[in-house]
Amino acid sequence: MKKTFLLCLFIICANFHSYADNPIAPSESNHQQACDTGSVRLLADFEASRMDECKNLGDNRFHIIIKPENTPINPSPWYAFKVIADQATDVNVTIKIADKRKNRYLPKISQDMQTWSPQAHRVRGKRLTFTIKATEQPQYVAAQEVINNQYYVDWANKLQAVSQVSHSRLGESAQKRPIYKIESKANTNEWLVILGRLHPPEITGALALFPFVETLLAKNKLADHFRQKFNILIIPNLNPDGVAMGNWRHNAHGADLNRDWVSFKQPETIQVHQYLQGLVAQGQKIKFAIDFHSTNQDVFYTMPTNYDVEDRYFVKHWLNSLDQAMPNFNVIQKPGNRPNNGVSKQYFADNYQIHAITYEMGDETKRDNIIAIANNAAITLMQTMMSDANHNKE
Ligand SMILES: [Zn+2]
Structure with missing residues (x-):
């Protein structure tokens, strides 16, 4: 016995x-x-x-x-x-x-x-x-929940089983680990881009990305309509070497992947850049981008409304509607412009003349709240991207 x-x-x-x-x-x-x-x-x-x-x-x-x-x-x-x-x-x-x-x-x-x-x-x-x-x-x-490289593969396979997405290899990391992309294709040429895990320990950003993406891929009228109008590219785990090694922040070359979007010295960022450039060369248009991270509080780092991007008030309209949708959650918007800093948000603004944000969840934000915020953020984003409102006006 x-x-x-x-x-x-x-x-x-x-x-x-x-x-x-x-x-x-x-x-x-x-x-x-x-x-x-x-x-x-x-x-x-x-x-x-x-x-x-x-x-x-x-x-x-x-x-x-x-x-x-x-x-x-x-x-x-x-x-x-x-x-x-x-x-x-x-x-x-x-x-x-x-x-x-x-x-x-x-x-x-x-x-x-x-x-x-x-x-x-x-x-x-x-x-x-x-x-x-x-x-x-x-x-x-x-230090936080362990979300390893296999977890992302399992998650993507589950998504593929229940929705019309493809899961394939975008490229590979410095140590030759696969970097995967998940794509939902529309009948248009406009793209929403979602990045995650540039910084390995920032788990609450990952815990936000999962429900955010699942809401975009859900089977309901709003999400179905959204996916007809917008292609979605998700690269949920851009630093698989850093994840595998339990790194504090960097990739296998000891570089910060969210400071590399100007110099492009790292294979991980180079491959995303080349893939996006390839899309644009085929007549596709990058419309908006979100990069998921964690910090000491819940905060959305945005580009300023006076920055030279299309639909200047689009992000403000979106985050204001998120604020209204969640009376108990205080949406903090922090606009910033840091040219030459190598942050992904600035890369999208400067290369594609569009808005992009760094979506930061607090390290100790209650996990249920992270999910609720992500669900509401995804719903209000879809509504804002599909609304007829003039986003060039406040
Ligand atoms: Zn970060």
């Missing part, structure tokens, strides 16, 4: 491993450290894991150090590891960010890497300390 039980547990665990492990390419970074006392193990051996150093302090106490992939870097320390014990026991963990950098993300815990809950913790200066009830079944601890 006991043997069967153990075997089942083993099979379940093995399944978790095969789901999480990266089947494409090994990480080239050195952050896959481990602590092993013989009876307790802390491991960073799955895709998107990160634990740069692990020290065993004795008595089931462990000290983890997290380091950036390279510097200078905008600090968003990412950590993800699992804890396993042969027999149920309390394990005390302290996470320290290298170079006295500030912690950004509050720890979350999961048994299956799908359902996550906040991990009770103490903040001591710049250190995070908590106690985990470790068992034979791995307990996953991470």
